[in-house]
Amino acid sequence: DTAVSQTPKYLVTQMGNDKSIKCEQNLGHDTMYWYKQDSKKFLKIMFSYNNKELIINETVPNRFSPKSPDKAHLNLHINSLELGDSAVYFCASSQESDDYNEQFFGPGTRLTVL
Amino acid sequence: ILNVEQSPQSLHVQEGDSTNFTCSFPSSNFYALHWYRWETAKSPEALFVMTLNGDEKKKGRISATLNTKEGYSYLYIKGSQPEDSATYLCALARGADGLTFGKGTHLIIQP
Numbered sequence: 001d002t003a004v005s006q007t008p009k010y011l012v013t014q015m016g017n018d019k020s021i022k023c024e025q026n027l028g029h030d031t032m033y034w035y036k037q038d039s040k041k042f043l044k045i046m047f048s049y050n051n052k053e054l055i056i057n058e059t060v061p062n063r064f065s066p067k068s069p070d071k072a073h074l075n076l077h078i079n080s081l082e083l084g085d086s087a088v089y090f091c092a093s094s095q096e097s098d099d100y101n102e103q104f105f106g107p108g109t110r111l112t113v114l
Numbered sequence: 115i116l117n118v119e120q121s122p123q124s125l126h127v128q129e130g131d132s133t134n135f136t137c138s139f140p141s142s143n144f145y146a147l148h149w150y151r152w153e154t155a156k157s158p159e160a161l162f163v164m165t166l167n168g169d170e171k172k173k174g175r176i177s178a179t180l181n182t183k184e185g186y187s188y189l190y191i192k193g194s195q196p197e198d199s200a201t202y203l204c205a206l207a208r209g210a211d212g213l214t215f216g217k218g219t220h221l222i223i224q225p
Contacts, residue, residue, distance in 0.1 A: 004157070033212070043158070043203070045212040056212045090157070099145040099207030102160030 003027050004106040006091050012112045013081060021076045021109045023091030029104070031055075031097040032074035034066060037088040037108070046089075049074050050097040081113045116140060118206050120216035127194045128224055134190040135219040137204030141185035146207040149178055149189055152218065153200045161189075161202075194223045 004025045013019050025032060033056075034046040047066040048056040054066065063079045078085060091106040119138040127133045139147065146165045150158040162171040167182040175192045191198055201220045205213040 040217070042217060043205075043215040045214075048212055058212075099213075100163055100165060102148065102163050103158075103213070104160070105157035107157050 002107075004091055004093055004104050006089075006106040006109050008109060009107065010110050010112075012114065014114055015081055015083060017081050018077070018079045019081060019111070020078070021089055021091075021111070023074050023076070023106055024072055025091075025093040025104070025106075026072065027093055027095075027104060029093035029095050030071065031094050031101075032068070033092040033094075033103065034074065034076050035090040035092060035105075037090065039087070043090065046076075047074075048097065055097055078111075083113050086111055086113045116206065116208070116214045118204060118214050118216040120202075120204055120219050122219060123217065124220040124222070126222045126224055127191075129194060129196060131194055132190065132192045133194055133221070134188050135202065135221075137187045137189070137216055139185050139187075139204075139206045141182055143208055144182045144185075144206075147180055147187050148205040148207060148213060149187070150203040150205065151200050152203055158203060189219075191221075194221075196223045196225055199223045 007022045031050045033048040035043045046060050049068045065077045067075045088108045088110050090108045092103040094101040094103045149161040152158040162178045164180040169180040177190045180187045201218040203218045205215045
């Protein structure tokens with residue numbers, strides 16, 4: 001069983017389109033996250049959700065919106081895609097939202113915007 | 115801007131040798147330091163979460179130490195094996211800001 005899964009693994013789309021990436025965790029964790037791996041290979045936090053509440057929102061364009069239908073899912077919606085959105089996006093989860101719990105990462109979704 | 119620095123950026127080590135690398139971070143408002151191991155084409159996997167100054171943690175041949183007063187952590191690998199080849203990431207946790215990752219140390223073990 002995959003602990004944190006993401007779909008799709010690869011996503012190629014045109015500029016201006018709207019797309020979603022799905023994330024599911026079967027660990028019973030309370031908190032889920034979205035990270036972006038930028039062109040310099042840095043992993044940067046975008047959002048985290050704890051019990052359906054957004055508790056972190058970095059300086060991310062409002063074209064990006066996380067949606068959590070339940071505790072096990074945190075989907076990432078991106079509107080009006082731009083070339084600069086091309087990156088690998090990782091979902092992660094942890095038992096609680098504090099700093100002392102390790103995070104479990106999904107396999108990543110490589111988004112390419114043409 | 116919070117800077118988490120890792121050095122060296124990459125490292126080639128002969129199989130069987132021991133090695134170590136560094137994570138440096140601002141020492142103020144410290145909450146916790148995470149170490150992750152990231153193999154190519156896989157997801158980052160947690161190695162350690164360290165919270166107390168002077169902490170030492172060990173998992174098999176891998177261990178880590180933490181100095182929160184001077185703002186650094188060392189990761190040690192004893193008797194390197196080819197399967198240790200990966201990128202090792204450290205990340206600083208500071209409450210509501212979430213995890214801030216360093217760029218990683220890319221370790222290659224040469225048979």
